[in-house]
Amino acid sequence: MKIIGPDIKNMPWQEPEKPCVDAPIWRYTDNPVVGRNPLKGVSRIFNSAVVPFEDGFIGVFRGEQVNGVPYIYLGRSGDGVHWNFDEEKIRFVDENGQAFMPRYAYDPRLVKVDDTYYVMWCQDFYGAAIGMARTRDFKRFERLENPFLPFNRNAVLFPRKVGGNFLMLSRPSDSGHTPFGDIFLSESPDLTYWGRHRHVMGKGEEWWQALKIGGGAAPIETDEGWLLFYHGVTSTCNGYVYSIGGAILDLDDPSVVRYRCENFLLTPEEWYEEKGFVPNVCFPCATICDPSDGRIAIYYGAADSYIALAFTRADEIGDYIKEHSRLTESDREIGRR
């Protein structure tokens, strides 16, 4: 499996210390890369997204303020591992330059399409819904119309248009802790009007993803389809457990799932995943990839308290997903009823 996109030579990377027992994915040995109380007024940073920018990396970070309200903070890094955060949260403006701040904002994703960077997050729009903004320079962040009606979460744009339209995955939900949820796909010619909604994949038949799923990192374009790292959730007597799953969507019609791994790729095992504000959460929000040799770094929120990094290679993870693929009827269909 070959990744399609610009080479990123200086991406964060570490070879595995020992061979992987199951899925070919391994954690960074110095995890977590962002710890507690990272900023004055912010107790935890987690569930955040990064992209290559200029000579290094830049990202939008979910910062849980000490009053409990989450907002999005900008962070910069030379190596993708050590991060410096702006002390002030990102202040959005509307198209006329007037302040247009959401009441709260969390779980941001960050995706470059052509020469523009788009931020999507979850916010209050009379209940949990998707907010969206664009920037070219990471100085001015212009709010766009909210793409979807409430309630919805986990929106993530594809890194290029398909068939002339922007594509976005999202997970319709309720306004609470949502004990259900499938991934859907929507199209837009202009990022204002969204339609042609399609069902992509439902909660899985396997226990680890049997409650709900949600789009994670932006899909990675490969010669075999869109490689998607998503989160799958199960419900236990002691609460939800969030694991990372993998699927490959059709390149031309991503509402069709080509392969979907029946095994989780990563599940809470380390102290920073099992112990924290919300225990047992691995929540992927971004990847950085180097197409020249297939290296992939996955950024994931851990236990709603930290940011952690895991690594894999496109050909190895692609083979693992294909070898362990188990599709349902709703995965195979185009998702229109």
Ligand code: BMA
């Ligand atoms: C989800 C979101 C995520 C969070 C997860 C586990 O509903 O709120 O931000 O990581 O729950 O608490």
